[in-house]
Amino acid sequence: MNLPFILDVSIGLIFIYLILSLLASEIQELLATVFQWRAEHLRKSIEVLLTGNAQDAEQARILELANQIYANPLIQSINQQAKGILVNIPRRLTWTMASTYRSMTNIQSDKKQTVFNNEKVGDSRHSGPSYIPSDVFATSLIETLEIPTIEQSLSSTRLDNFKxxxxxxxxxxxxxxQEQVGENEENEDFFNFLYQSYSEIQADFEQVVWNFQQNKFDLNNSIGSMIASFDRFIESLKVNSPLPQERLSNSLQQLQFLKNNSMPSVENTISRTGLKPNVREIAQAIKRGTDVYQELTSALQDKDNQVLQRMEKIIDRLPPSIADNIKDLAERAELNINNTQQGVNALRQEIEHNFDNSMERASGVYKRNAKGVALLLGLIIAAATNADAFYMISRLSKDSALRDTITQNAGQIVLQNRNQLGYVDINTLRSQTDEALNQIALPIGWGDANLERQLSWTSKQRRPFPIWRIITLMPGWIISGIAIAMGAPFWFDLLGKAVNVRNTGRPPASTVRTEE
Structure with missing residues (x-):
């Protein structure tokens, strides 16, 4: 027994496992599509991310929050569903199968209300996305919790107090x-002018707050308008006052001091007065009992009951564990920012980072689960195709014609993909192996030719099938099942290396790189 003979037998065995692995990958992909394994796993991973240290009593609220996140238009836009009568006929069949599968796997009653076709959140879709970008999830979570609305309400309350x-x-x-000048008839024109000027700055400040509440101005524009209005008020007293300037000098100095002290600049005013809530304060606003929550609810009780009701509704459906998680994320985000204007963006980035880490762990779990499914499929395919590893080795070692035919076809497939041995498209490889199968009778299957050699029995014989002798085939099936579960990319890569070793004129790529 020489090295070329061993290589030919090995190439034949590798080629057979490559074909069976392609079949297994096709079946596994079909099952994953029909039963929406990726979408289902992603949903459960998001629930785990939201759950954190939650108690069992909070599970229903966590599921409701997950459904609300999935109902966000950003995530719904990711989940594309084909339209049309002809397209929907096969899809309705898969929807029915997937729905039946989920109802069988979700035993608990509260788990039956999933994001798929959930009437409670107005989602009539029968499927969910199998991938969600981290920025989309973070934005959807922030919008679901209405954090921008809470931030706006908190800033509006503080701006009103500042005004x-x-x-x-x-x-x-x-x-x-007024006391300094004294009330008499000759100062009546001055008092009318003074009250009119004060009414104008008061109206300006009120208009600024209203514009901010209506989202027409941001904080920078609002404070800038207040500063400009204050400057106009002081300048008007200087220029248009009926009284001599020397009688107004003390009051003008006081007004200028108040303006410089309370509103030196836009950025300084926002930073010093806390008009822009930091990320930690925003997180505290959605947790009952905190100082920020008390500040906001006290201000909204008499002014904006609608916003207060929305805020209370959000907190009611938000499990305490999630509120604590958001608070922790906010505290970590606060360490990475330099000014308050980046607060919500920093929280969004921290949620994205946390989501990426969670999805990385979830991807590892999915791959392990997929390996288990691949092993089960490999064993089933090995038994269904009668892929006995020991019998295949025996046939390949004894049948030189079969060995040469497989080696030749395997070499052609490797040659066709010589520029992409590190990666090959599965569909292309499947098409090439299908063509090769038309020329090869592989030593697998339940045909008489194989059964006669394996069990000394054919369908033409009158004696019954020796079922008990199948036990002798099982060790070979188990080995083949494990081999099939290793996947088509593994066997194709190994096939390329084996063919290159056999063709001494072309050593493996690793050898060439070493010599260079």
Whole structure:
């Protein structure tokens, strides 16, 4: 027994396992598509991510939150479903099979309300996405929790308080000026001018707050408008006042001091007064009992009951464990930012990072599960095709014609894919092996030719099939099942290396690189 003979037998065995592995991968892909294994695994992984340290009593609310996230238009746009009568006929069959599979696997009653075809969240789709980008998930979670609305409400409340404080300070200066000038008829024009000027700045400040509440202005524009209005008020007193400037000098200095102290610049004002809530405060706003929650609810009770009701509804359906997780993410995000303007964006990035880590772990779990399914399919295919490893080795070692035919076809397939031995398209490889099968009678199957050699029995014989002798085939099936589960890419790569070793004129690529 020489080396070329061993290589030919090995190439023949590898080629057979390559074909059977392609069959297994096709079946596994079909099962994954019909039963939506990827989409189902992704949904469960997201539930695990949201669950964290949640108690069993919170499971229903976590499932509801997951459904709300899946109902977000960003995620729904990822889940593309074909349209049309002819296209939907086979899809309805797969939907029915997938629905039956999920109803059998989801034993608990609360688990039956999944994101697929869930009427509670208005989702009439029968499938879910098998992949969700981290930025889409983070944005969907933030929108589901209405964090931008909470941030806007908190900023609006603080801006309104800031407005009232500044107007109260200005009003105090105006009253002192009134006492200083004295109330008499000759100062009536000045008082009318003073009250009109104060009414104008008051109206300007009120308009700024209203514009911010209506999302017409951001905080920068709002504070900038207040600063400009304050400057106009001071300038108007200087230029248009009926009184001499020397009688207004103290009041003007006080107003200028108040303006410089409370509103030195847009960025400085926002930073010092906390008008833009930081990411930690936003996270605390959705957790009852915190100072920020009390601040916001107290301000909204008399002003905007609709926003307060929406906020309370969000908190009611938010499990405490998730609120704690978001608070932890916010604290980590706060360590990575330099100013408050990046707060929500930093929280979004932290959620993306956390989601990526979770999906990486989920991918490992899915691959392990897929390996288990591949092993089961490999054993079934080995038994169904009677792929006895010991018998195949025996046939290949004794039948030189079979050995040469397989070696020749295997060499052609490797030659056709010589530029992509590291990776080959499965569909292309499947097409090439199908052509080769038309020329080869592989030593597998339940035909008389194989059964006569394996069990000394054919269908033409009158005696019954020796079922008990199948036990002798099982060790070979088990070996073949394990080999099939290793996957087509593994066997194709091994086939390429074996063919290159056999063709001494072309050593393996690794050898060429070493010599170079």
């Amino acid at each position: 009232n404080q500044r107007l109260a300070e200005i009003e105090n200066v105006v009253f002192k000026l």
